Amino acid sequence: MTALEDRALNVRRAPLPLFGKVFTDSWRGLLGWALGLAAAAFLYLPLYPSMIGAAGIQDVIDNLPPELIKTLNYDQIGTGAGYAQATLFGLLGFLLLSIAATSWGAAALGGDEESGRLELTLAHGVTRVQVAAARFFAIMVKILALSALLFLLVLLLNEPSQLQIEVGNLLGTSLLFFGVSLLTASASLLGGAWSGRRIGGIAAGAGVAVIGYVFNALGNQSASLEWLHNLSPYYWAFGNNPLSSGANATTIVVFFGLSLLLAAAAALALRQRDIGV
C-alpha cells in the first residue's frame, strides 16, 4: 500500500466545484435569457409615452371587456408604474423568468439524473445534499442576475420613457420578481429531485407559475373568487401594485424562506432515493 500513499501530490482544485460547474455549463443560456429580457424591456417600455399621448387609447381600454382587463392587469395601465407592471414584470418578464426558472430547476437534479450523468457525479467525493445545495444556489444567483438586469433596464428607461417609477419601488418589485421566480425554480428542483425525471420538475415549476397566474386572474374577477389570491404566488408578488405603492419586505422574506424550504426538501428527497433506477 505504500506505493499508494507515497505519491507526491501537486494538486490544484477549483473552489466550490459543483457550484462553479453550473456556470461553466450554462453561461450561454444565461446570456440568451438576458438578451430576451432586454429585448422585452426595450420593446415595451419606450412605447409608453406614445400610448398615453395617443388620444383614444384609454377609450380602447375602456371598451375592452372588464374581465380581460382584470386578467391582463391592465386596470392600472394609465400610469407608468402600472404599464411597466402589466407589460413587463407581470407578463413578458414573468413569462421569461418562469420558463427559465422551471427549466433550470428541472434540469438541475431530475434532468441530470434522467440523462444518467448524476450517477457519475454522485460516485465521486460529494454528498447528495452538497450537489442539491450547490445547484440550488447557482440557480438562485442566475435568477438574481436576471432580476438585477431587469431592475437596471427599467431604471435606464425610466426617464426616457416617462415612466416616473420611484427607484425604491422598482428595487422592491425587482426583489419580488426575484422571489416569485425563485419559488418556481425551487418547486421544479423539488419535483425533479423527487421524481428523478425532468418532466416531474417541469410539472412542479410550471404548476407554481401557471396556477399562480390563473388564480390571480380568477381572483380578480369577483369578490367570491378573491380567496384564490391567497393561493397565488403571482398575487403575493404583484397583487398590491408594488411598482406604484411599494413592496412588502415580509413578502420578499416569505418567498425566500419558502424557496429555501423547498430546496431543503429537494435535498432530502434526493438523499433518500435510489438514483437512476
Added chain:
Amino acid sequence: MSHVALDPSTDVRAAGTRSNVAIDVIDLVKQFGHNRALDGVTFQVPRGSVFGVIGPNGAGKTTIMRALLDIIRPTSGQAMVLGTPTRNAGPDLRRRIGYLPGELILEGRTSGRRLLAHYADISGPVEAGHVNELAERLGLDLDRPVRKLSKGNKQKLGIVQAFMHQPELLVLDEPTSGLDPLMQQEFLKMVREAQARGQTIFLSSHVISEIQQAADEVAILRDGRIVTINTVDELRTTAIRHLRLVATGIRPTDLAAVLGALEGVTTIECTLTPAGDAEAVATLSGEIAPFVQVISTLQLKDLMLEEPDLEESVLKLYSAPTPPNTAAATT
C-alpha cells in the same frame, strides 16, 4: 446463496482480519418493485486482488456496483467497502474509489480535459500530469468536445476518470465495452499495474474472455444470485475442451466404448473415415491425464485437443436450471 469457496486461500482470508478485505458483501438483497434484482449475494474481494463478475445482461452486476457506491440502497444485507459500510457512506469513502458506470453518459459540450478537471475537483487528489499520461496510453484526444468522441473514446475518457486519482478500489462496470482489442490489452495492462501498486480492482463483463487474463477470481452471477466463485485456473480445469482423434485398427463402435468409459468425456461421435479409420469427436472436461493414458493404447493417426473454452463452461453455468420463484433481474 453462500459463497462457494473453492480456492483454499479464500478461507484463509475469510478467517483473517477484515482490513485485508476491500469489498465485503453479506447477503445483499435488492428489490425493485416485484423484481428481485439481487437475491442474497455474498462475496469478498481481498485487497490487492482483481475480482471479476461475469453474468448475462440483467444478472445484477450493475446493481451490485451501484450499491457499493451508495447510488442505490440495498433492501437488506450489508456491503462494506474499504472497511466502511456503504449505506450513506460519506464522500471520504468515494474519494478512495474510482467508478466506471456501465452505461457511461458524459456531458457533451465541454472538452475531455475540462470534464476530467471537474471530476478531479470532486474526487481524490490527482497527480499533476497523470491524466495526460493515461490519455496518451489509451490514445485519447482530450481537447475534442466530448460529444464528438466515438463510443470507444468516450469509454476511454470514463476509464481515465476512474483511474486518474489512483484510488484504493476501482469499480469498473463492463470496462472493455466499446474498446478495440488493442485497447482492451492496454486496459488489462493498466489493471495489472494498478494491482501491482496495491489497488484492488472489481470489474464486470458479460463475457469472460475480456477479463480472464486479468482476474484472479471470478464470480458467476445469474438472476441475482452468485452461482459460483472460482479462480480462473479452476474454471480452466473444469472447462470443456473439444477433442478430435483418428485411430487405425479399431472400429468406430469400439472406439466409442473406450472413450465412453472415461469420466469427463461426453458427446462422443465416432464415424468411419473414407480411409477406413475410426474418427471420434467429443468434449472433455476435468483431468487430462486419464484421457492421455487411455488413448496412448490406441494407434493414433491424428489428435487435436483444443484450448479450454471458458466461455462455454460459463454459459453452461448460466443455463443451469433456474430455482423456482426467482424472477429475472434487471441491471
